[in-house]
Every structure is written in structure tokens, then in C-alpha cells.
Amino acid sequence: MSPRRRRTTLWVLFALFVVVPLAEIYVLIQVGQVIGAWWTVVLLVLDSLVGSWLIKREGGRAWQALRTALQTGRMPATELADGALVLVGGTLMLSPGFVTDAFGILLILPVTRPLARRLLARLVTRRLLSGSGPWDARRPGPGSGGSVVRGEVVDDGRP
Template identity: 80%
Template structure:
């Protein structure tokens, strides 16, 4: 599948399927517990999300500072920050489906799973971009030509 085609599918899911799923879930919950309780549940859900973002965001910022002060590359901490940003944005959107997914991105128990997924996606994108559509990786070519030689050290 081409990159353009996969982007179209992602956009279709984000702008058509997710809002329809949100409406369906909101209607179902509203029919079971009532409209006012559904609204109250959404407000409480937002308060929980705000509290989680503040707590986990503070921890992520502290971990980032520690990594930078120790002189190591803060790849894990930056990935956590990105996941917290996306999770927090999803928590701002009214609805139970996006809130659930946002909470999964925010919780320290489930965040490592999404961090691994994010790492795979970014790595694949970087490799595809750096190699280009027709570029080959370094090493023996498809024709099998390899230059054999000997390293001579004159020291």
C-alpha cells in the first residue's frame, strides 16, 4: 500500500469513523444513565484527565531534566512528552472513546506500549525518508558485486 493511500485511510478513520463512534457511544450511555448523568460523567472524565496530565507531565519534565543534566540523549523522555501531549489533546475532545484512548496514552502503565509503537513508526518514516523510494541500502548490490581487498597497515 502506498504512503498516500495509508494517509487517506488514517484521515478517514480520524475524521469519519472516530466521530461516529463517539456519537454512538454518547447516545448509548445517555440512553442508559440519562443525559445529565452523561454530561456529568464527561465533566468528571475531563477533571480526571487534567489531573493525570499534570501529574504525569511533571514527572516527564523531571525525567527530561535529569536526562539532560546527566548528558544522555533523552529519547525516551521526549517520546513520553509527545505521548502526553497527544493524550492530553484527546482528553480535551468531548467523548468517551477519545478520552479512553487519551488516558491509555497518559497512564504510566500503558504508555510504554505506545512508546514502542511510536518508536517503530518514527524509525520506519526516517528510514523511508532517508533512503528514498529508489535508494538502496549500503552493502553488496543486487548484482552481487563485491570488491574484495586487503587492508595494509604501514605503522
């Protein structure tokens, strides 16, 4: 892993494990001060119930679309991306707090999911084309710097 890549990964992990929980606590305290502690708890429970219903509905739709694409012989790229986004959005909805719930709902709703799908496709394309990932290991062949073993294939007739 390159030093730049390692530094970026550390910042992302820092944001996920430090900044997001602090933002959640801040928002919970602010909401609690405005509407009261008990109403904040009621709102969190209601938010979880609505989120669970939405995950079940959109997850079922994504699963059905995936099955239809596979049965018709189409490449299910959009359906797989939708399924992944609903899964990540559902995971965000399971964590208590309003900030993660807002991001989760944005990934789950069919109105906002195409934008998230385009961002996901752009990220995956950039990773594939930049050569960063587990698939960019040194491969043998001309110009790759890897070793090439010359040999001969012998077919003995067995299947």
C-alpha cells in the same frame, strides 16, 4: 508521495475525521440511554477533571525526567517519547467523548505508556529505514542519481 502512501494517508484521515466522531456520537448516545443524559454530561465533566489532573501530574513527571536526562548528559529519547505521548494523550482528553478519552488515558498512564512508546519507536524506525519522509529528498552523491558539483575549498584564514 507514492500512490500507496497517498491512499494510506487518505484512509487515516477518513478514519480520524469521519469514523472517530461517529463512534463518539454512538457511544455518547448508548451511555446516555443507559444512565440518562444529565448523568452522561456529569460523567464527561468528571472525566475531563480527572484527565486534567492526570495530564498535569504525568506531564510534570515527563518534564522533570527530561530535565534530569539533559542535566546528566544522557540522550533523552525515552523522556522525549513520554513527553510526546502525554501531549497527544492530553489533546485527546481535551476533545469531548469517551472513545478519545480512553485512548488518551492509555497514552498518559505510566502503566500503559511503555507499550505506546514501543509502538511509537517501531513506527518511527520503520519510517526512517523505509526512506519515506521529508528527509529522503534527492541528495547529491555517487549512486543517488542526484547531481554532483565538483569544486575546491579555499581557506582564506578567516574564522
